[in-house]
Amino acid sequence: MLIDFLPDKALYPFESQWFDSSAGRVHYIDEGSGIPILFCHGSPTWSFLYRKIIDELRDRFRCVAVDYLGFGLSERPAGYGYTIAEHAAVVGELVDHLGLDQFVIMGQDWGGPIGTAVGTERADRVRGLVLGNTLLWPTDTWPQKAFSRVMASAPMQRRILRDNLLVERFLLGELRNTISDAEADHYRKVQPSPAARRGIAAMPGQILAARPLLEQLATNVPARLGATPTLLVWGMKDMAFRAPAFLPRMRETFTDHQVLELPEAKHFIPEHEPATIAEAIRLRFR
Numbered sequence: 001m002l003i004d005f006l007p008d009k010a011l012y013p014f015e016s017q018w019f020d021s022s023a024g025r026v027h028y029i030d031e032g033s034g035i036p037i038l039f040c041h042g043s044p045t046w047s048f049l050y051r052k053i054i055d056e057l058r059d060r061f062r063c064v065a066v067d068y069l070g071f072g073l074s075e076r077p078a079g080y081g082y083t084i085a086e087h088a089a090v091v092g093e094l095v096d097h098l099g100l101d102q103f104v105i106m107g108q109d110w111g112g113p114i115g116t117a118v119g120t121e122r123a124d125r126v127r128g129l130v131l132g133n134t135l136l137w138p139t140d141t142w143p144q145k146a147f148s149r150v151m152a153s154a155p156m157q158r159r160i161l162r163d164n165l166l167v168e169r170f171l172l173g174e175l176r177n178t179i180s181d182a183e184a185d186h187y188r189k190v191q192p193s194p195a196a197r198r199g200i201a202a203m204p205g206q207i208l209a210a211r212p213l214l215e216q217l218a219t220n221v222p223a224r225l226g227a228t229p230t231l232l233v234w235g236m237k238d239m240a241f242r243a244p245a246f247l248p249r250m251r252e253t254f255t256d257h258q259v260l261e262l263p264e265a266k267h268f269i270p271e272h273e274p275a276t277i278a279e280a281i282r283l284r285f286r
Helices: 047-057 084-098 111-120 142-151 154-163 165-174 181-188 195-209 211-225 243-253 274-284
Strands: 016-020 025-031 035-040 061-066 103-108 126-132 230-235 257-262
Touching (some): 016 084, 035 047, 047 274, 142 154, 154 195
Parallel strands (some): 035 103, 103 126
16 A cells, blocks of 8 residues: 655655665665665654755755655555564664665654664674654653553554544644644645555554563663764653653763753754754764
């Protein structure tokens, strides 16, 4: 299943590229030249999330942004499990296909675990990390466990599939006063039907189901990427990844880190402060 949606060039001024991974056809963009940056989105977004940052950086960086299978313009393949481990494996295939070397990984939300899972397997090729409002270890906090169980329950899965709940309530509910109606439609129209939404529907349950991968990351990230130059970017009004609960451990994980706190930003930081984030990336990795 492919998505029949053509982004508005005024909002998403990039050329679509396609990669036939071992699991399905993947959509990505590859813009600019210079130090490569791999942009890994979270749920329920797609590469559109990073459009403003990429537009700011592509004069100095090679910006590669991927849509995971089940997200954005990528295929919804039959038999695919939509697990975090599977997403990381497919993104890793793309990285190797493009021959990315000495590249920076930016990951927000699930993009943090997916991006660092790719990076730990290619640590000698990773130049830097930009991580925001994410985690790299199994969650032991009650709110996130409860959210995972509730959203993975049969009644909530029906609402996610039928009503596009994750996009309408959690994404666009936060961004209501931040983006235009046309931009909001770019998030809606890449998830046009219940069948198209299986990938985003699987994500909440992965908070608990991906524990084995997250346990590996809790060990492998400090061991293999802990000395990598890192920029931690945090939306300080994010109620899901509250700074006091997550930032201290992120700081401990990376010995060479800088922190950019965004006082007014919530969870979807590339939508709230794209210019600020882009400038911080330029300064950190010039």
